[in-house]
Amino acid sequence: MSDRVEAVKKLFTSKSSRVETNKGDTYYQDLFVKCEARLNEMRAQAPANRLDFSDLLEDNGIDRREFMKWASATTAMLMLPPMFTPLIADAVVMMNRAPVIWLELQDCAGNSEALLRADGPKIDEIVLDIISLEYHETLQAASGHQAEKQMEEAMELFKGKYILFVEGSIPMGMNGQYGTIGASGETFHDHLLRCAENAAAVVAVGSCATFGGIPAASPNPTGAVGVMDVVKNKPLINIPACPANPANMVGVILHYVLTGQVPELDSLLRPKFAFGYRIHDNCERRAHFDAGEYVEEWGDAGAQNNFCLYKMGCKGPMTFNNCSIVRYNEGVNWPIGVGRGCIGCSEPDFWDKYAYERPMADAKIKAPTGGVEKSVDEFGLGLLTATAIGIGIHAAASAVAGKKSGECEGESK
Amino acid sequence: MKPGYKKVERMTPIMRIIHWVNVVAIVAAVVSGLYIAHPYYETFISDPALDKYVMAWNRWVHFMTAILVDVTSIWVAYLYVIGDKERPWTKLVPTKRNISEFGEVVLNALTLNRRKRFDTKEMDSFNAVWFALMHLLLIFMLFTGLQLYVHGLASGISSIGSWWPWMLHLVTDWTLFVFGGNMGVRYVHHMTMWLIVVWVACHIYVQIWRTIYWQEGDIAIAFGGSKFVKDDKLD
Numbered sequence: 001m002s003d004r005v006e007a008v009k010k011l012f013t014s015k016s017s018r019v020e021t022n023k024g025d026t027y028y029q030d031l032f033v034k035c036e037a038r039l040n041e042m043r044a045q046a047p048a049n050r051l052d053f054s055d056l057l058e059d060n061g062i063d064r065r066e067f068m069k070w071a072s073a074t075t076a077m078l079m080l081p082p083m084f085t086p087l088i089a090d091a092v093v094m095m096n097r098a099p100v101i102w103l104e105l106q107d108c109a110g111n112s113e114a115l116l117r118a119d120g121p122k123i124d125e126i127v128l129d130i131i132s133l134e135y136h137e138t139l140q141a142a143s144g145h146q147a148e149k150q151m152e153e154a155m156e157l158f159k160g161k162y163i164l165f166v167e168g169s170i171p172m173g174m175n176g177q178y179g180t181i182g183a184s185g186e187t188f189h190d191h192l193l194r195c196a197e198n199a200a201a202v203v204a205v206g207s208c209a210t211f212g213g214i215p216a217a218s219p220n221p222t223g224a225v226g227v228m229d230v231v232k233n234k235p236l237i238n239i240p241a242c243p244a245n246p247a248n249m250v251g252v253i254l255h256y257v258l259t260g261q262v263p264e265l266d267s268l269l270r271p272k273f274a275f276g277y278r279i280h281d282n283c284e285r286r287a288h289f290d291a292g293e294y295v296e297e298w299g300d301a302g303a304q305n306n307f308c309l310y311k312m313g314c315k316g317p318m319t320f321n322n323c324s325i326v327r328y329n330e331g332v333n334w335p336i337g338v339g340r341g342c343i344g345c346s347e348p349d350f351w352d353k354y355a356y357e358r359p360m361a362d363a364k365i366k367a368p369t370g371g372v373e374k375s376v377d378e379f380g381l382g383l384l385t386a387t388a389i390g391i392g393i394h395a396a397a398s399a400v401a402g403k404k405s406g407e408c409e410g411e412s413k
Numbered sequence: 414m415k416p417g418y419k420k421v422e423r424m425t426p427i428m429r430i431i432h433w434v435n436v437v438a439i440v441a442a443v444v445s446g447l448y449i450a451h452p453y454y455e456t457f458i459s460d461p462a463l464d465k466y467v468m469a470w471n472r473w474v475h476f477m478t479a480i481l482v483d484v485t486s487i488w489v490a491y492l493y494v495i496g497d498k499e500r501p502w503t504k505l506v507p508t509k510r511n512i513s514e515f516g517e518v519v520l521n522a523l524t525l526n527r528r529k530r531f532d533t534k535e536m537d538s539f540n541a542v543w544f545a546l547m548h549l550l551l552i553f554m555l556f557t558g559l560q561l562y563v564h565g566l567a568s569g570i571s572s573i574g575s576w577w578p579w580m581l582h583l584v585t586d587w588t589l590f591v592f593g594g595n596m597g598v599r600y601v602h603h604m605t606m607w608l609i610v611v612w613v614a615c616h617i618y619v620q621i622w623r624t625i626y627w628q629e630g631d632i633a634i635a636f637g638g639s640k641f642v643k644d645d646k647l648d
Contacts, residue, residue: 020569021568267586267589276567277567277568278564278565278567280564280565281565281567289468290466290468290469291465291466291467291468291469292452292455292465292466292467292468292471294452294455296455310452311451311452315596317564318564318595318596318599319595320564320567344596347594347595347596348593348594349593349594349596353593353594353596353597354596359450359451360450360596360599360600360603361447361450361451361603362451365600376600376603376604376607377451377603377607379604379607380603380604380606380607380608380610381607383607383608383611384607384610384611384614387611387614387615388614391614391615391618394522394618394622395618395622397525398525398526398622398625398626401525402525402526402625402626403525403526403527403626404526404625404626404628405526405529405626405627405628405629406628
């Protein structure tokens with residue numbers, strides 16, 4: 001409760017969630033100088049691994065021109081003016097100097113999968129390939145004591161410098177015994193706190209790590225929570241979505257490498273460059289929404305003509321994410337583009353509140369007391385029916401036994 | 414006029430205008446709001462988009478009626494305290510007299526008008542509370558509705574200036590925390606619509622019932638502004 005009070009206080013005193021797309025020439029000039037100095041500083045450091053970005057690009061058949069196109073698109077995504085494009089290109093090369101520790105907690109590893117299973121790595125994935133991944137619980141070759149030793153070493157060597165990526169929720173039920181890791185049986189909770197202690201910043205990736213995601217869906221048997229509920233007093237960035245878009249992960253790391261700061265965040269700690277806009281407002285099917293042209297069932301004439309998916313349960317109007325702009329897999333496609341609605345995967349409690357495939361008005365929801373699930377309209381009509389019955393009884397009773405004023409004057413005196 | 418009765422003024426023209434503007438606005442808001450929540454009629458698929466803009470018109474109606482209710486709410490707030498007619502707040506304060514009057518009005522309905530021990534000349538405490546409840550529901554709809562509305566102003570700019578979305582965030586973002594995100598706000602906004610519909614059903618019934626059983630022409634208050642009560646001096 002006190003958390004909630006604090007959050008409300010913060011809301012009333014903080015600036016609006018307006019996305020500042022142009023902060024003025026002076027601001028960008030200053031930032032440019034700062035970023036240049038920072039990049040020079042990093043250039044002097046020894047790379048933490050021998051992976052070379054230019055080689056990797058060449059190996060994957062991506063030429064310089066394509067890379068520069070990507071760099072200018074990424075600059076735009078980060079809401080920086082075009083003069084930053086060369087700096088972004090430089091920062092990418094410097095990515096092998098950014099130590100990263102990646103924790104895998106209670107989830108399906110879908111965010112790692114999103115990177116690994118990409119059909120022919122695109123530039124986003126290559127950038128994530130060359131970051132100095134010191135420890136990744138799913139990907140590393142080491143196991144057991146060896147793996148733990150590797151983590152200890154990385155944490156010691158890059159103390160206060162490494163970025164901690166967290167994938168998956170933290171089970172808090174049964175003293176955290178739902179999820180343990182390593183030979184010592186350390187709970188996910190303790191593990192996370194220990195790794196977060198000396199991190200420069202913590203990045204929660206995917207819906208589970210940010211808001212608890214599917215593990216936290218009702219009835220949440222493991223008491224799963226997101227990183228933001230557990231890690232306090234650390235710079236924390238949330239990159240929700242299921243899975244998180246690699247473009248946004250790269251954006252956050254690049255922003256950090258380039259400026260040494262976390263990007264501007266909204267009230268849910270999501271970077272505004274990625275989560276500042278509503279899917280609905282940049283959706284290619286928006287015109288059909290306004291025109292009242294909806295897909296009524298899968299495969300009907302509306303579906304064949306790319307009509308709006310609102311009646312099939314699309315949650316684009318309530319979801320903030322940039323997938324309608326950057327899409328997935330280097331702009332190949334995205335959920336609404338393939339003809340199915342958005343399930344609001346980057347919003348808190350998405351599994352319970354967004355992912356049902358029907359409009360909110362038709363969704364069965366739990367009463368606050370638990371128990372019976374009814375749609376809002378069923379409940380409302382029930383309430384109205386009860387009222388009508390009450391009115392009917394009173395009206396009938398009045399008609400039979402009611403006393404009109406002025407009929408028997410003597411009694412009312 | 415029936416002998417032994419006198420006419421009492423209850424609602425000034427301004428109050429009646431507010432009442433009927435609210436009636437029209439709420440009916441239109443419910444009809445358009447239900448469409449927004451779940452588009453319940455189909456548009457002709459063969460019809461090109463240029464001459465239909467069905468969801469957009471429904472949303473337009475919804476926002477316009479919301480603005481009407483917002484404006485009348487300001488009027489109502491003013492009349493609550495300053496107005497020279499009823500000053501409903503004097504009947505809202507939980508004084509001993511108001512509480513017992515509230516109970517008497519309830520008993521009047523429960524005894525099917527056998528017991529009537531309060532002054533029907535002026536607004537009674539029960540109606541004062543009942544009407545205040547409606548105003549609270551409308552204000553609640555205003556806050557939750559404007560929160561849903563500001564989602565579309567993510568850019569932070571609007572045709573009337575950036576102060577508008579800024580102000581909306583400032584005064585309505587608390588609903589996100591209290592009701593659990595965008596969808597929680599949608600739930601309660603939709604749910605409250607049903608509470609308002611139930612309220613309206615009860616309100617209309619009570620006024621008709623009073624008109625029939627009190628024999629004082631209560632229903633006329635909202636139309637002509639006056640009702641009739643027994644003239645004590647003639648008793």
